[in-house]
Amino acid sequence: MRTGGKRDAGRELSEKKEQVFHMLALDFRKVFQMERYEFLKLQEIRMRVGKPMIVVYEGEEYYISEQGSFTKQIGQAMYVSEAHIKESLEYISNYSMYAFEEEIRQGYVTVAGGHRVGLAGKVIWERGSTKSMRYISFLNIRLAHEIKGCADRLLPLLYQKDMLCHTLIISPPGCGKTTLLRDIIRQVSNGNRGRAGLTVGVVDERSEIAACYQGKPENDLGCRTDVLDGCPKSQGMMMLVRSMAPRVIAVDEAGSTEDVEAMEYVMNCGVRLIATVHGTSLAEVRGKPAFIPILKEKLFERYVLLKADSVGEIEAVFDANGTEKRIGREREWKAC
């Protein structure tokens, strides 16, 4: 059984690797096939017209040389041309740019494997909003790596008398809150440590949690999870409560007054809520105008604070009164 599991994981990894290759222009594809590297440590691939291609590997930036190696020497770097970007865009959009119009308008495309491609170029602005984007000259391929089990040590603190607590995860951008949320969803949905699985509804406004591609979640969110993809959070939460009867609702990066009002509605409906918010401390979130009423009412029973200057490190867990809950000795998990 274990060997089979390993083989499956290997196949999954190789599939994800292929999915990344398939987004690159042929010139770069060849180079990536030459380089020996650990795929799980590859975080980002950045392409800018007329500039060298840059990869972020294990948190450090490297250029790609024509010999197919990661290098710090700019003189050896391979440069990205306009044709490379055009070619990559064709592959990223599956030769169907028209099908990704909405995503392009928002500045990113989610592709097979759950990877996200950020786009920048000439924005066509009309009546106060982005109509389209032309002359796309900058691509940022952000590789999705699920870290199953990263919420293992945190989960026991999120339950009180076997009941999941309303939880708010606080973290600055890029510190792993979505990865942590994803694993919490998966474990709550599947059941964990003898606890039965719960039906989870996910409102994935920016396709970051489930990374739905053609309607199918590319990330494992458990067997009892329903995903509303691309739906605004405030509306999505209401829709889920009315239509899917979830026991738990999860949302990422809540921030607006509408989001907070919807969260309050959800919590008052007897549905448990897990949400994330940008911030560096509990005090900072308490100072956000939209959050003031909901935090005053002490609706959230747990606050999980992630460390600002590292990835995936839990700084502290607080209860509704702001008392710190003790987490296990090994307090950190490392992304990749």
Next chain:
Amino acid sequence: MLKLLGSILIIGGCSGIGFYIASRGAARIRILRELEQILEYLYGEIEYSGCDMAELMERLSFRGGAFGDFFLGIRGKLLSHQGYRFSEYWSGELSYIHGVENLLSEDIELLHCIGDNLGNCDRGTQLRTIEIFKKRLEKTLAGATEEYRGKAKLSIIVCATAGCFLAILLL
């Protein structure tokens, strides 16, 4: 007796050539009409469902007809992720259109142009491009139909007459 048999064969053969020439025109019209329906379908699908090219090619291949294998081939290549442009896949599969030999060079050129302009622009531009191709095709089709009406009978009559003339000459 042999002379009579020879004459019948000559007249029959020449008339057959006439019918063949006429049927080529009819086949061309049939393929162009099919292409017109395909453009209509593409327009509708891109406008309302917005599904990607691989899915569109698959759906089109299910329709069968002269273009069934053509679209199936393109779909296969798109899913293989070999890393070529869409227009290259499109052009590479043109020979798999049933009855492609009946098309004129201007029809083939139109097909190349359609392939060059599919999938690489936003929805509005894509729909406008298809609209332009539909109009171009409409004109081509009108011309082909008119040409067929005028030439089909003529080619049969001319060939049959030529056959008679040859038979008389050889008798």
